Amino acid sequence: MSPLIAPELSELSAAMPPRAPEGHVLISFESVTKRYADGTVAVDNLSLEIPAGQTMVLVGPSGCGKTTSLRMINRLIEPSSGRILLDGSDITRSNPDQLRRGIGYVIQQSGLFPHRTIEDNIATVPLLIGWGKGKSRGRARELMQLVGLDPALARRYPHQLSGGQQQRVGVARALAADPPVLLMDEPFSAVDPIVRANLQDELIRLQASLHKTIVLVTHDVEEAIKVGDQVAVFRPGGVIAQIDTPQQLLGSPADAYVENFLGFDRGIRRLSFLAASGLELDDTAVVAQDLPAARALQVARQAGASWLLVLDTDRRPRGWAAADELASLRAGARTGEARLLPYGHTFGVRTDSLRAALDATVLSPTGHAAGVDDDGRVVGITSYERLRAAIQAADMAAGTAADTAVDPAASTAAGPGRGSVPDRAGQAAR
Ligand code: ADP
Numbered sequence: 060m061s062p063l064i065a066p067e068l069s070e071l072s073a074a075m076p077p078r079a080p081e082g083h084v085l086i087s088f089e090s091v092t093k094r095y096a097d098g099t100v101a102v103d104n105l106s107l108e109i110p111a112g113q114t115m116v117l118v119g120p121s122g123c124g125k126t127t128s129l130r131m132i133n134r135l136i137e138p139s140s141g142r143i144l145l146d147g148s149d150i151t152r153s154n155p156d157q158l159r160r161g162i163g164y165v166i167q168q169s170g171l172f173p174h175r176t177i178e179d180n181i182a183t184v185p186l187l188i189g190w191g192k193g194k195s196r197g198r199a200r201e202l203m204q205l206v207g208l209d210p211a212l213a214r215r216y217p218h219q220l221s222g223g224q225q226q227r228v229g230v231a232r233a234l235a236a237d238p239p240v241l242l243m244d245e246p247f248s249a250v251d252p253i254v255r256a257n258l259q260d261e262l263i264r265l266q267a268s269l270h271k272t273i274v275l276v277t278h279d280v281e282e283a284i285k286v287g288d289q290v291a292v293f294r295p296g297g298v299i300a301q302i303d304t305p306q307q308l309l310g311s312p313a314d315a316y317v318e319n320f321l322g323f324d325r326g327i328r329r330l331s332f333l334a335a336s337g338l339e340l341d342d343t344a345v346v347a348q349d350l351p352a353a354r355a356l357q358v359a360r361q362a363g364a365s366w367l368l369v370l371d372t373d374r375r376p377r378g379w380a381a382a383d384e385l386a387s388l389r390a391g392a393r394t395g396e397a398r399l400l401p402y403g404h405t406f407g408v409r410t411d412s413l414r415a416a417l418d419a420t421v422l423s424p425t426g427h428a429a430g431v432d433d434d435g436r437v438v439g440i441t442s443y444e445r446l447r448a449a450i451q452a453a454d455m456a457a458g459t460a461a462d463t464a465v466d467p468a469a470s471t472a473a474g475p476g477r478g479s480v481p482d483r484a485g486q487a488a489r
């Protein structure tokens with residue numbers, strides 16, 4: 060039964076401020092241990108600080124104590140020892156029903172009431188706290204829009220929706236009374252990978268405007284890295300191996316267990332968190348299609364380049380011309396008359412990551428890729444050496460001041476409040 064159901068409730072939670080200042084610790088575990096009746100130690104001496112307005116992901120293999128940890132926050136499970144503080148107060152001193160009014164809860168199979176319509180499912184808490192039918196259903200419609208559900212689905216029943224739609228309803232229901240805290244237990248694990256990626260993107264988008272304090276449990280490390288501001292990696296036995304930002308986790312796993320858990324490719328994956336704006340692009344081997352080929356050949360020789368990127372009259376890329384071929388064109392020919400190799404995919408210098416820039420470079424037939432501005436106009440081209448320098452510079456900046464490696468203008472493109480990730484929402488595709 061969902062903890063959202065608390066029939067005796069008649070008002071919104073007074074236990075918590077509607078939105079605590081961001082960055083301040085809202086939930087803290089102080090040496091919390093949970094030993095079940097059969098002796099199983101599910102959570103062992105856990106200390107964890109969860110900042111307000113951020114997404115904290117608890118990740119680890121099955122049975123490592125994630126769900127137990129989560130359910131201690133809304134007191135569905137009580138700790139055996141230690142304390143959990145919510146905004147500075149010990150939650151064991153609060154009334155559990157009142158506590159849960161300020162905590163939305165989303166579970167794997169959405170946990171919807173099968174015999175209630177979608178709008179009435181979403182309106183569960185508003186109805187319970189006495190908003191009345193009209194206002195509650197109005198709120199339900201508002202939330203359906205917020206989570207990307209067609210309002211035409213309002214009168215349907217849960218079994219008439221897809222798994223992904225049901226999960227959206229679950230999120231809408233958890234948000235109905237606008238709780239400051241959202242607990243999510245494997246919310247996307249039961250849906251197929253494409254739907255899961257969409258739901259993750261939606262969560263990131265929602266969180267950019269809602270700034271809830273989210274604690275999300277998953278066994279999927281890619282999901283953790285994608286949606287988390289902070290990620291706590293659990294070992295078996297309910298012990299934390301590392302708590303860090305996704306970028307720090309990928310760049311500096313604390314030990315072999317974390318490194319292994321993160322899996323292959325972490326060197327490349329962490330580049331998603333470094334902005335391409337840190338890359339110094341070269342425009343010496345970039346020429347207009349109207350330039351006489353003989354002149355372009357000189358440009359290539361001066362630049363020491365065997366390829367030139369040829370642009371159209373709008374400065375958009377057309378393709379690569381081989382310097383050797385320019386020499387063989389008829390006298391008076393324009394550069395654009397040369398046979399051009401496809402330029403592959405470009406990357407946005409302001410909005411994309413170094414991962415996108417590296418990918419474009421790897422895929423380019425010339426080993427150089429074009430960085431473009433927001434209008435698709437070429438700014439300059441990459442090289443492996445320039446990529447190496449940008450990665451090194453970002454690492455050095457991260458070593459002295461975390462997160463300064465990223466252009467703030469670029470991070471706002473990913474949504475306000477999303478920290479320093481230029482293309483996180485699109486990460487799965489990049
Ligand atoms: P996770 O969510 O990380 O998969 P859980 O928190 O559900 O892990 O479980 C942690 C450990 O506690 C597991 O070994 C599990 O079998 C055990 N456990 C969970 N619930 C109970 C219970 N009610 N009684 C006894 N053991 C339990």
Ligand code: MG
Nearest residue numbers: 125126127276
């Ligand atoms: Mg679990």
